[in-house]
Amino acid sequence: MEFEIYKRLWNTYTRKYINQVIIAILVALAVSGLTGAIAWLIKPALDTIFIEKNERMLYVIPVAVLALYFLKGIFTYIQGYQMAYLGNRIVTDIRNDVFKKIMYLPTTTYSTMSSGALSARVFYEVNVLQRIVAGTIKDVVQQAFTILSLTVVIFTRDWKLALIAILVLPGTGILIQKLGKKIKLLITEQNVLTADIMGFLNDTFASPRIIKSFRAEEKEIRSFNKITDGMLKIILSVAKVQSVSSPLMEFLGSIGIALIILYGGHQVINGVTTPGNFFSFMGALIMFYAPIKALSNVSNTYHLAMVSAERLFEILDMDCEEKELQDTSKKKLEGIKKNLKYDNVSFAYQGVESDTLNNVSLDIKSGEVVAFVGSSGAGKTTIVNLLPRFYDPTAGSISIDGVDIRDYNLGSLRDNISIVTQDVMLFNDSIKYNISYGRDTADEEEVIDAAKAAYAHDFIMKTDRGYDTPVGERGMNLSGGEKQRIAIARAILKNSPILILDEATSALDTGSERIVQKALDNLIKDRTTLVIAHRLSTVRNADKIVVINDGGIVETGNHAQLMALDGSYKKLHEMQYFVETKEDENAIPAAVSDGSLS
Numbered sequence: 001m002e003f004e005i006y007k008r009l010w011n012t013y014t015r016k017y018i019n020q021v022i023i024a025i026l027v028a029l030a031v032s033g034l035t036g037a038i039a040w041l042i043k044p045a046l047d048t049i050f051i052e053k054n055e056r057m058l059y060v061i062p063v064a065v066l067a068l069y070f071l072k073g074i075f076t077y078i079q080g081y082q083m084a085y086l087g088n089r090i091v092t093d094i095r096n097d098v099f100k101k102i103m104y105l106p107t108t109t110y111s112t113m114s115s116g117a118l119s120a121r122v123f124y125e126v127n128v129l130q131r132i133v134a135g136t137i138k139d140v141v142q143q144a145f146t147i148l149s150l151t152v153v154i155f156t157r158d159w160k161l162a163l164i165a166i167l168v169l170p171g172t173g174i175l176i177q178k179l180g181k182k183i184k185l186l187i188t189e190q191n192v193l194t195a196d197i198m199g200f201l202n203d204t205f206a207s208p209r210i211i212k213s214f215r216a217e218e219k220e221i222r223s224f225n226k227i228t229d230g231m232l233k234i235i236l237s238v239a240k241v242q243s244v245s246s247p248l249m250e251f252l253g254s255i256g257i258a259l260i261i262l263y264g265g266h267q268v269i270n271g272v273t274t275p276g277n278f279f280s281f282m283g284a285l286i287m288f289y290a291p292i293k294a295l296s297n298v299s300n301t302y303h304l305a306m307v308s309a310e311r312l313f314e315i316l317d318m319d320c321e322e323k324e325l326q327d328t329s330k331k332k333l334e335g336i337k338k339n340l341k342y343d344n345v346s347f348a349y350q351g352v353e354s355d356t357l358n359n360v361s362l363d364i365k366s367g368e369v370v371a372f373v374g375s376s377g378a379g380k381t382t383i384v385n386l387l388p389r390f391y392d393p394t395a396g397s398i399s400i401d402g403v404d405i406r407d408y409n410l411g412s413l414r415d416n417i418s419i420v421t422q423d424v425m426l427f428n429d430s431i432k433y434n435i436s437y438g439r440d441t442a443d444e445e446e447v448i449d450a451a452k453a454a455y456a457h458d459f460i461m462k463t464d465r466g467y468d469t470p471v472g473e474r475g476m477n478l479s480g481g482e483k484q485r486i487a488i489a490r491a492i493l494k495n496s497p498i499l500i501l502d503e504a505t506s507a508l509d510t511g512s513e514r515i516v517q518k519a520l521d522n523l524i525k526d527r528t529t530l531v532i533a534h535r536l537s538t539v540r541n542a543d544k545i546v547v548i549n550d551g552g553i554v555e556t557g558n559h560a561q562l563m564a565l566d567g568s569y570k571k572l573h574e575m576q577y578f579v580e581t582k583e584d585e586n587a588i589p590a591a592v593s594d595g596s597l598s
Contacts (some may be wrong), residue, residue, distance in 0.1 A: 005309045013090045020086045027079040028142035034072040036149030039284035041065060043157070047276030079142070091130040098122055098312055104320035107390040108350060116199020121315050124194050128308040143291035150291075153284040157277055158267075161285075164259050182241050188307050190234045197227055205473075260285065325411040331403060333412040335497040336528050338401045340364040340387075345396035347382060356382045358551045359396070364544070369524055371531040371539035373572065374548035380532045383548070384500045387530070388417045418491035420523075422503035424483040426475030431460055432467040434475075434486055438494035446493060454489035454519040456482070481516055488519045499529040536573050545569065 014021060041064060048057040099122050110118075154162040204211065204220055211220055264281065267273045341364070347357040357379045364370050372380040385391055386398055389410060397404045405413055418438075426434050435450055436442045442450075447467065451457040459482055463469040475483045491499065501520065517538065533539045540559045547555035547562070547569050555562055555569050562569035 005306065005313065008313065009090075009309070013093050014086075017086055017089060020082055020089075024079060024082045024086060025141055027075050027082060029145050030075040031072055031079060032142055032145035032149050034068050034075065035146050035287060036153050036284070038065070038068050038072075039150060039153050039280065039287050041068070041280075042283040043274075043276040043280030045276070046279055047274050051274070051276065087130050091126055094129060094312065095122060095126040098126065098315055100322075101316055101318065101320055104322040104325070105318060106321055107385075109318060112350065114195065114199040115202050116197070117195035118315075119198045119202065120191065120195040121312060124198075125191065125308040125312050129305050129312060143294050146291045147288060150284045150288040154281055154288060157281040157284065158264070158273065161260050161264055161281055164263060186234055186238045186241070190231065190238065191307060191311060193227065193231045193234060197224075197231065200224060200227060257282075257285065321410060325409075325414075327409055330409040331407055333400060333405075333408045333416050335416065336366045336400055338366055340366075340498070340528060341399045341402075342383070343397050343399065345383075345386065345393045345398060347386060347391065347393050347395075349391075355394070356551050357386075357393075360551075360553055361396075362546060362553065362556070364528060364530070366528055367526065368543040369529045369531065369541075370544045370546060371533055371542040372546050372548055373533055373536060373539065373569065378548040379551040380548050381502060382551075384502065384530050384532060387498070387500065388414050388419070416496050417498045417500060418494045418496040419500045419502065420484070420487050420491050420520075424475060424487045426471045426478070426483060426486060428471070428473045430465075430468045430470055431463070431486060434471060435467075435489045435493055437490055442493055447489075450489040450493035451485075453492050453522045454485045455515050456485035456489050456519070459485075484516045485519055488516070488523050492523055497527055499524060499527045501529065501531045501533075503532050503534060547572075 041061060044057065045061045045065075048054040049061065102118055102122065151162070200223070204224075211217060260282070264273070264278045268275055268278050342360050342362040345357055345360045346355050348355045360379075360383060362370075372383060374380055382391075386393055387405070389405060392406065397406075399405060400408070427437065432444075432447055435447050439446075444467070448457060451460055451467075460467060460469070469477070471477050471483075471486070475486070478486065501524075531539055531542060539545060543558065544556060545559060545562055546553055547567075549568060555565060555567055557565070563573065
């Protein structure tokens with residue numbers, strides 16, 4: 001599994017930067033070789049200068065030491081920049097690919113993964129992966145070649161001492177492996193908690209008014225502290241494991257050094273070897289243990305990065321809609337000429353046993369305004385969410401002009417549909433950006449015309465910067481009615497032949513609703529419109545009203561026909577009419593329960 005991850009990282013992201021990789025490897029080899037050369041110089045320095053008292057070497061060797069360190073410094077600098085470039089370039093590519101994949105994930109995936117989990121994959125997990133991308137060459141390759149060059153030095157100086165030195169290596173390898181497994185388990189838990197924290201922050205920062213209105217600041221603080229306390233425990237556990245590895249490695253190394261001093265000192269005392277040879281060996285050996293210690297740290301980072309890589313590739317391997325959106329082999333939808341038809345459509349959400357929709361059949365003519373009414377949870381929103389294929393029916397089919405919508409190119413299908421919802425989503429950018437979101441090519445005049453048709457132009461011009469005014473996060477700088485009119489202007493500018501209004505006025509006060517309703521009247525002209533409404537006063541003029549209950553259609557007709565039936569629609573209408581004000585027949589009650597349609 002881990003080999004496959006490395007292979008995939010190489011084939012997909014690293015190989016295209018092969019020139020930078022080659023430079024980094026060559027520079028790592030140079031740094032490693034110079035490190036070995038510095039260790040090699042210790043013998044002639046001691047033997048020729050301090051024992052043989054060679055005055056010429058007194059000047060040659062210091063110059064050689066300066067030259068070696070100067071060259072090592074240059075190559076280390078080049079290596080540092082190359083690795084920074086290579087690591088960050090690859091990580092940027094991975095982050096872009098992960099974000100692109102998330103953008104094309106089907107709606108069903110968003111319902112099973114939290115926004116915090118997805119955000120963690122894009123930011124935190126990719127940052128962790130950078131360590132393995134950059135570290136593979138900088139740490140693994142360089143340290144490995146450093147060990148190799150120093151191995152040559154120590155075996156050349158004294159092969160018997162070298163054998164004693166490497167006796168500790170098997171114990172070191174076992175230690176690294178055991179600590180690595182422990183760290184990997186802890187890091188997996190840490191990544192899950194990181195996603196929880198990011199999800200919590202997303203929810204909290206998006207709901208300041210709710211939190212303050214319920215005076216829930218302390219509650220949120222306690223909840224956050226609880227999550228971070230859990231994170232702290234895991235971080236400290238990781239730190240405990242990582243911290244113990246270094247002293248254990250040093251202790252194992254000290255065993256080898258102690259044995260070498262004992263044996264090597266005996267050799268020097270008995271004249272078997274020179275002090276210069278011994279100290280050259282010792283210098284190389286001390287340098288030898290440093291890269292081994294570094295590799296143990298790389299092992300810790302490696303396990304950390306492997307967890308992140310697995311989670312990133314889990315996202316990258318998910319099925320997405322990109323190919324289907326761009327599939328030119330399928331028929332392109334160009335408006336609705338005859339009708340939109342639901343034919344025995346059933347649907348059940350993933351993980352839910354019972355059907356949300358059950359054998360729904362409905363024929364909507366081109367240009368009709370069809371309203372869906374019923375109690376909460378009856379299936380109204382599900383019906384319209386199947387049209388742009390946010391979900392696909394589990395049984396039955398939906399067709400436009402006799403063609404199953406699954407046989408249309410998905411991109412063209414969604415191009416033909418505009419949606420205005422109760423919970424308006426505006427991006428933290430300018431008013432102009434939000435209106436033109438669905439049509440980047442729209443010029444300023446078209447944006448203004450759309451705003452005027454949505455009755456938004458006047459309030460926009462009263463803002464400090466007009467169409468360049470920032471709307472704030474989720475449109476917090478605007479009122480509910482203003483946000484709705486921006487959303488309507490966005491839909492008008494997109495100019496799609498099919499329109500979905502999902503309770504677009506249910507959260508507005510009477511005054512705001514009147515203005516928004518005028519904007520909606522402009523929007524629905526010459527469009528096939530599907531309206532979800534709890535306020536029946538907003539749909540009395542619909543061509544067709546469909547009453548939904550328990551996932552099925554119980555009544556269909558216009559307002560007059562349904563009132564004459566004396567059935568579910570009339571009961572719901574009378575409940576709402578009871579609380580309507582006498583001053584304005586079209587006023588919407590401040591708070592009305594949906595009631596039951598039984």
